[in-house]
Amino acid sequence: MIEVEDLHLAYPQAGGMENPVLAGVSLRVERGASLAILGPSGCGKSSFLYVLAGLIRPTSGRVEIDGHPVEKPRPEVALILQETGLLPWKTVWQNATLGLKLQGVADVKRIKRALRDLGLEGFERRYPAQLSGGEKKRVSLARALAQDATVLLMDEPLAALDALTKEQTQNLILKLWHKHGFTLVLVTHDIEEAVFLGQRIVIFSGRPARVVGTIPNPEMGDPAYRQSQTFFDRVREVRSFFQVPTP
Amino acid sequence: MKAIRRQTLGYLLSVLVLLVLWQLLSWLLEATLDPRRARVLPGPLEAFLVFPRHWREIGNHFLGTGARLVAALLLSLVTAVPLGLWVGHERRVRELLSPLIYTAYPIPKVVFWPILFVLLGIGSEVSKVAFAVLVVFFQLLVSARDAAANVPKDYVLSALAAGLSRPKVYWHVVLPAALPAIFTSLRISLGLGIFAIYLAETAVQLGRSPYAGLGFYINSSFKAFSFESVFAGIVAIGILGLGLYVLIEIAERWLCRWKYL
Numbered sequence: 171m172i173e174v175e176d177l178h179l180a181y182p183q184a185g186g187m188e189n190p191v192l193a194g195v196s197l198r199v200e201r202g203a204s205l206a207i208l209g210p211s212g213c214g215k216s217s218f219l220y221v222l223a224g225l226i227r228p229t230s231g232r233v234e235i236d237g238h239p240v241e242k243p244r245p246e247v248a249l250i251l252q253e254t255g256l257l258p259w260k261t262v263w264q265n266a267t268l269g270l271k272l273q274g275v276a277d278v279k280r281i282k283r284a285l286r287d288l289g290l291e292g293f294e295r296r297y298p299a300q301l302s303g304g305e306k307k308r309v310s311l312a313r314a315l316a317q318d319a320t321v322l323l324m325d326e327p328l329a330a331l332d333a334l335t336k337e338q339t340q341n342l343i344l345k346l347w348h349k350h351g352f353t354l355v356l357v358t359h360d361i362e363e364a365v366f367l368g369q370r371i372v373i374f375s376g377r378p379a380r381v382v383g384t385i386p387n388p389e390m391g392d393p394a395y396r397q398s399q400t401f402f403d404r405v406r407e408v409r410s411f412f413q414v415p416t417p
Numbered sequence: 418m419k420a421i422r423r424q425t426l427g428y429l430l431s432v433l434v435l436l437v438l439w440q441l442l443s444w445l446l447e448a449t450l451d452p453r454r455a456r457v458l459p460g461p462l463e464a465f466l467v468f469p470r471h472w473r474e475i476g477n478h479f480l481g482t483g484a485r486l487v488a489a490l491l492l493s494l495v496t497a498v499p500l501g502l503w504v505g506h507e508r509r510v511r512e513l514l515s516p517l518i519y520t521a522y523p524i525p526k527v528v529f530w531p532i533l534f535v536l537l538g539i540g541s542e543v544s545k546v547a548f549a550v551l552v553v554f555f556q557l558l559v560s561a562r563d564a565a566a567n568v569p570k571d572y573v574l575s576a577l578a579a580g581l582s583r584p585k586v587y588w589h590v591v592l593p594a595a596l597p598a599i600f601t602s603l604r605i606s607l608g609l610g611i612f613a614i615y616l617a618e619t620a621v622q623l624g625r626s627p628y629a630g631l632g633f634y635i636n637s638s639f640k641a642f643s644f645e646s647v648f649a650g651i652v653a654i655g656i657l658g659l660g661l662y663v664l665i666e667i668a669e670r671w672l673c674r675w676k677y678l
């Protein structure tokens with residue numbers, strides 16, 4: 171479970187000024203649940219994920235994952251970034267196992283299985299430049315599975331993909347979520363993606379970000395949801411949030 | 418494979434073109450100047466004929482210059498690159514030390530040459546290598562710093578999130594990201610290093626060791642009006658530079674193979 175309470179974050183700026191980015195964000199994600207975060211560009215969504223990943227320390231507030239305060243990156247928490255999450259000088263195998271201490275055959279087998287499940291068998295020795303956009307995303311997912319993450323944080327992961335690959339990858343994320351039962355926190359600027367993958371959709375205000383809306387979306391979970399009337403209604407409901415000026 | 422063959426062909430052609438130009442120029446001088454002055458530019462053949470007669474002497478000087486050059490480049494690499502990556506990657510250090518680096522960078526290092534010679538022993542090997550290190554060091558330092566400062570933040574973040582420690586981030590992210598720029602800089606350093614070693618070798622002619630270097634050889638041939646030998650020495654320096662250049666290229670193709678897919 172992820173618990174965030176009254177989270178404040180400000181970046182120091184030139185001249186001793188502070189740039190407030192998060193102004194009292196509180197939310198909670200149950201274990202194995204999925205949450206999508208939408209918000210205007212530059213409001214602090216990425217920064218929020220970095221705090222959850224233990225990459226930056228907040229100015230104040232409480233952040234706990236499974237009862238432990240988040241202080242540094244931990245192997246149970248995987249972070250997938252938009253474009254440059256993979257290291258171009260490492261092969262698929264090296265990228266998928268980055269940061270892991272492989273101990274024995276069992277670990278190697280587990281990672282091989284993860285790569286096979288993601289359709290990356292035979293790609294182990296390729297470099298990211300030799301992969302399509304969708305394949306690169308799958309390598310990032312393979313890394314998350316390889317580290318047996320219980321929490322998957324994704325920062326606009328599919329923004330650079332073409333529409334078709336994007337949809338396939340969304341279906342894949344859904345499938346993995348069902349199969350592995352990790353907690354999913356997805357930051358996106360794509361409303362349909364948020365409705366497709368988020369059991370709950372949280373809307374951030376402009377900078378400094380606060381939670382200005384929470385929309386339950388319990389009907390999600392099936393690839394066919396995309397086609398349903400409920401889906402379209404939900405998308406419309408979320409969209410209406412961005413048409414009225416938020417306070 | 419094809420690319421390598423094309424490149425080899427390129428090298429051969431350039432050497433050929435250089436030789437032809439040299440020959441033409443020497444003929445031109447011969448035709449226009451009086452013979453005593455035209456002697457300063459002998460043709461390639463005359464220069465090459467020096468090698469069979471003096472190959473052992475030239476070979477030893479070649480080894481001397483080569484050893485000094487390689488020592489200077491390696492010493493600069495192992496000091497400037499770690500320091501540059503550190504300064505470039507750590508924001509606080511960068512803000513603190515970058516002004517210092519950029520102040521030191523443009524100062525012509527030749528001005529320190531007499532000081533180095535006096536401090537480290539006139540004509541000593543240490544002083545020659547130290548002078549070349551001084552010349553090359555800042556070149557490598559500045560490019561390592563700049564490259565490390567420009568590593569995309571996402572690479573570092575995703576490596577940290579994957580659980581890499583900060584020292585490991587240097588090895589797995591900062592260094593490989595900076596490596597192409599470091600190799601470019603190393604090629605420039607090669608030219609600078611040859612210049613520095615040459616200068617250091619011509620400067621002092623005490624204790625004429627057989628390994629005194631091509632700089633010494635060229636300089637003393639000049640003084641003896643032996644212009645064929647001068648050009649034989651220049652050819653030898655050219656071969657040394659080209660050889661090291663090719664080695665650097667091979668190392669880059671291996672270490673940065675992800676760039677050449």
Ligand SMILES: Nc1ncnc2c1ncn2[C@@H]1O[C@H](COP(=O)(O)OP(=O)(O)O)[C@@H](O)[C@H]1O
Binds near residue numbers: 182189211214216
């Ligand atoms: N490392 C940093 N130092 C200072 N300011 C930053 C840093 N990272 C982001 N910011 C600022 O914080 C704000 C929020 O950035 P970000 O979290 O990336 O927003 P989003 O992901 O919602 O687009 C922006 O104004 C950005 O300029």
Ligand SMILES: [Mg+2]
Binds near residue numbers: 215216217325
């Ligand atoms: Mg962002």
